[in-house]
Amino acid sequence: MSLAKTRLQEERKLWRKDHPFGFFAKPEKSADGSLDLTNWRAGIPGRKDTIWEEGIYPITINFPNDYPSKPPKVKFPENFYHPNVYPSGTVCLSILNEEQDWRPAITIKDIVLGVQELLSDPNPDSPAQEPAWKAFAKDKELYTRKVKEQAKRYQNYNA
Amino acid sequence: MEVDDTPDMLDISVPRYLPMSQETLKTFSAMVSAREDNLGRIDSILRSIKQDIDKYVEFIIGENMFENIGYTRDFMIVNLQSLERILISKYELENWKAIAFEIRNNLNQQIPEDPATLSNLQQYHDANDETLNEFIRRRVDEMKNSPEKDKNIREYVNKNDLYQLLKNMAFVIEKPTDPLPEEQDDDDVAMAGGVISLKDPMSLHTFKEPVKSKKCDHVFEKSVIEEYLRNEIKTCPVAGCEGRLAKFDLRSDDLMLLRVKVFEAKQQADDFEIETI
Numbered sequence: 001m002s003l004a005k006t007r008l009q010e011e012r013k014l015w016r017k018d019h020p021f022g023f024f025a026k027p028e029k030s031a032d033g034s035l036d037l038t039n040w041r042a043g044i045p046g047r048k049d050t051i052w053e054e055g056i057y058p059i060t061i062n063f064p065n066d067y068p069s070k071p072p073k074v075k076f077p078e079n080f081y082h083p084n085v086y087p088s089g090t091v092c093l094s095i096l097n098e099e100q101d102w103r104p105a106i107t108i109k110d111i112v113l114g115v116q117e118l119l120s121d122p123n124p125d126s127p128a129q130e131p132a133w134k135a136f137a138k139d140k141e142l143y144t145r146k147v148k149e150q151a152k153r154y155q156n157y158n159a
Numbered sequence: 160m161e162v163d164d165t166p167d168m169l170d171i172s173v174p175r176y177l178p179m180s181q182e183t184l185k186t187f188s189a190m191v192s193a194r195e196d197n198l199g200r201i202d203s204i205l206r207s208i209k210q211d212i213d214k215y216v217e218f219i220i221g222e223n224m225f226e227n228i229g230y231t232r233d234f235m236i237v238n239l240q241s242l243e244r245i246l247i248s249k250y251e252l253e254n255w256k257a258i259a260f261e262i263r264n265n266l267n268q269q270i271p272e273d274p275a276t277l278s279n280l281q282q283y284h285d286a287n288d289e290t291l292n293e294f295i296r297r298r299v300d301e302m303k304n305s306p307e308k309d310k311n312i313r314e315y316v317n318k319n320d321l322y323q324l325l326k327n328m329a330f331v332i333e334k335p336t337d338p339l340p341e342e343q344d345d346d347d348v349a350m351a352g353g354v355i356s357l358k359d360p361m362s363l364h365t366f367k368e369p370v371k372s373k374k375c376d377h378v379f380e381k382s383v384i385e386e387y388l389r390n391e392i393k394t395c396p397v398a399g400c401e402g403r404l405a406k407f408d409l410r411s412d413d414l415m416l417l418r419v420k421v422f423e424a425k426q427q428a429d430d431f432e433i434e435t436i
Contacts, residue, residue: 010363104396105360
């Protein structure tokens, strides 16, 4: 069996045994009903006492064949409102970038915690979309309103 | 008739200080060599202890001989104690050798000295130089009475690789997932909740053939890290580590293997206990 597959099986075991509070993460089902370990769905709760706190935000995690040498691709829904999320939903985060801080020892738990941190603590140096980026930089009031509206939309997202 | 310039009576007793004769020097050198042979013998004893321990560890790891962990621990402790005694003798001999070396150097610098004759005897009576015996006694006393002596011996014993390995093994047999005492403040050790991870960070499987990077001390499963590195130099797979690794930086990590084996044996023993309750 490939390293990607055995590693993902272990990731699943570890996650089921123990994972951070309020998060969920699980492999999708393939058409034939079996688990597709290379595609996961996860929910990221916004941090308490931030404008993100009311939502649980959905992401998909797609693992390449040469995972964990290469990082997985993490996506929010299209047009997700966040300065470091591309219009396609792709997350711009250094630990998910092979050229930057991705390391094979980074686990799914590390990834979802990293994404949670990015939500309420955007990186001002890597803009990925116009609307959220502009508002975050120049109009905090608009930014806060938009984020809170979005949080309400994802209030009831769960597994 | 008074004679003012009568010389004092010549003192022909043997002065305290006399130049060394070539004979004495030769005897001294022979003595030093004999002591050096002892040092060589100690080294060969140390090598054979190492071989014994390697064989024993290979045996207990290979055969899964962990039904009696207490015996294995006792084996380590007994060996640790004899190793400590041998290392202390080695320390003292090495010190002695350093003194002998110093003495030989001193003597070599002094030579040639004029042999004592009646005409220069007074000169030797007047000389207040330290004799060889006095010098040796002084240096040996300095060594023995040094307030640093116990500390120096401890340091010397502790930095011996074999002693370290044995001490660590004795520790790991008691506490397979605890960090070693000197690792407890080390950020580079893979720990979660104060416990050492027995899993390869890339495959997340329990180690079967752990290897340690000598660049950054991170431990990996041999086949997995070798597949990752191939023939390149790559950044360490552990997040945040900037170590640059190649295959030749990896050394098999017997201590980690022992941790895994002991942990599994203890778990089996626990399972057995639960079943029999």
